[in-house]
Amino acid sequence: MGDAGGLILPLIFLVALYLLLIRPQQRRQKQHQQLIGSLSVGDDVVTVGGLHGRVVALTDETMDLEVTDDVVMRFQRSSLAKVVRDEILLDEDSE
Template sequence: MFLLAETTTANTGAVGYLYTYGPLVLMFVVLYFLLIRPQQKRQKTRNQMLGSLKKGDKVVTIGGLHGTIMEITDDICVLRVNDATKMTFDRSAINAVSQTTAKE
């Protein structure tokens, strides 16, 4: 009687691991594709945007300040806010390059 119980549990051992750890592995795969992968794509596009900044670009900072790039180095960016005001920011403080259309 006990031998029969031992043989049935030994045969279902591999299937038991699948039922035990399968949902856990599935949750990690789903979390990867829902959270980690999109964040990596956003970070890649942000790094490309920061790498392609050049003098004369109109940008918006993370604080919402609009300006035009006057000088740019590897980690510092000088923005002209109006005719008399120049402000210095870290390059990482640039949030977006503003797309302005030409007015007719």
């Protein structure tokens, strides 16, 4: 009985480790893969390095971003941080 009692504490620790660290990381990875999979030409995106651009071409591994007129840069799709959805821009002149 003493041996079984000694195994309970490490087992509880492993379960807590899984619930607090491993499971949330797996969820974030799944969400990132879905984001990469839903990417399409014309989306405005931000890379992990903070570069903003519009997707002009896609392959299985890469995305070409137009960052300014006539400047296109190629990135790994995995470097995608977020897709910028239609955000309302407030125009101060309209007040």
